[in-house]
Amino acid sequence: MSIELRNVSKKFGGVTAVNNVNFSVKEGELVALLGPSGGGKTTVLRMISGLEMPSEGDIFIRGERVNDISVQKRNIGFVFQSYALFKNMTVFKNIAFGLKIKKWAKNDIHDRVHELLHLLGLEGLDKRYPHQLSGGQRQRVAIARALASKPSVLLLDEPFGAVDAKIRQELRDWLVTLHNDLNVTTLFVTHDQEEAMEVSNRIVIFSRGNLEQIGSPREVYEEPNNEFVARFVGVLNVLELTVQGGLARFGELEFPALDRPDGSKMRIGFRPFAVQISSDTSAYRCRAVLRHTFFLGVMLRLELELPSGLVIRSRMTKEEYSALVLKDGQEVSFIIKRYRILRGEGEPLSPEIHSGDTAFSTHGAGI
Amino acid sequence: MAEKKFNVLPGFGLTLGYTLFYLSVVVLIPIAGLFLRVFEISWADFWRLATTPRALAAYKLTFGASFIAACINAVFGAILAWVLVRYHFPMKRFMDALIDFPFALPTAVAGLTLSNLFAANGWLGQYLAPLGIKAAFSPLGVVIALTFVGMPFVVRTLQPVLENLEREIEEAAATLGASRFRTFCSIIAPTLLPTLITGFALAFARAIGEYGSVIFIAGNIPNQSEIAPLLIIIRLEEYDYSGAMALAVVLLVISFVLLxxxxxxxxxxxxxQH
Structure with a gap:
């Protein structure tokens, strides 16, 4: 194991920022710490680096307990959101800083810095000062500086937060390439679920100081542990239904709820892809008006307004959309093919329930 | 035809005109007048008047004491600013307000207070006298007064820069293995240096121009503890306008070169930096 956290908690005054977290990262993994701001993910990263001390629990790096090892001695590379470059030093001196402290020989420093400049595509910029660089270049200098003394782990705090959208995409691709080349264990913090899904091998999801789920991008999307994860990773439509005579209803929508008493509430959640739309208003039982269509390149996002006024989101590919001949403002019919029953924020979800692709008149199909 | 340059901020002509007018009235015309007046005497006379032994001693004291005072302020002002920005402690706001005291205090009051404190029988002077240190009515007294009036300049110029120092820069240095001391020497100090020089320059300039507080504590012994601005007054009181002007021009030129x-x-x- 490259990094391991055992029962780690952190309190600031009376506030618990991180609550009894356990997880481990294998050598060479690229892991995202994902969660809303204030979720505790940055605090976890800072505790691994040694910039913050855990209130309870133990942290291990490469099998060694590092709780009592100072940040200076942990040999980690840390990249800050603001890059935190030394403004009074050239790019070369920024990258060489850690090596000088570790008393590398002058020739070795020179070779190592130039190796990194080459690796990060910064050739020819060694004599520049940070203010003479673009945002993307500064980011890469910060990473080069963190990698210089061959750290056992690379920690990045919101590495792509401060650059514009196009460069962010480039940097993501580039981080994946870099990680493949160097194979250094890498942890990065992000609040952007798309970024986490795209870049990492595994995702660790935090909310209010608690670790909610660890898994591959596909696992956390398809098999979320609880409602929080389901809502945070990807889009989730949520409906609140009222039970009557063994059926949970929301307007024309009906779902089986055999064991629930009349008048009780039931909530369900479903992904946009689970909504199947037809331009033929009699194809499915439920009707809605197509309010807006958003083109997102290959994918389209559609907003359907139910008769009750509630808006649900659907997604389809460009091909599916062309085949359906849809236009905004048109009345359509739809079914929800797959859904889960929600039991509250931190509670586990029901397994996925399939409604079947047939018309919805046969209630309870596929249970 | 030249195209008129478009600017979203109106009033450039008016404000520039006002700026030039203001600078002329307040700075350029008085300086020009001084030079014109001094040109009325011959170069040989000027040189004689400006380089009397008494005048040379006065320049030495004025610039020497100002320099020493500005150096003291640069060191201790920096420490003061550092403490006020980086740490939290009771009475911090009060202490912060006290920094401006030398700004607000009439210089004559400051001079009177300091000379009372440091006189051989004063509160502080009585402890210094047995050690053989003559704090008041000596060049040392001049340095004390100039240090007093210059102190806020260093503190007030450094404070905003210290407040804007990114915590993350220090943390970054720590993750790279740098000790606190190393971080201070390699990163914080060089970042602060330009501002510290500005604060030093302001304190220095203020000290060169200081008159009110110094004459009380200096003792004003010719060739010993007499500052140049005082010597100008003395020349004026002797109706020796040319002598006064010569001294003034020398002060002006040296100050200008120093700045x-x-x-x-x-x-x-x-x-x-940018």
């Missing part, structure tokens, strides 16, 4: 030098130094120190 330009300090400005260049500051530019060099901030070469890696």
């Amino acid at each position: 330009i030098t300090i400005n260049l130094l500051e530019r060099w120190a901030s070469r890696y």
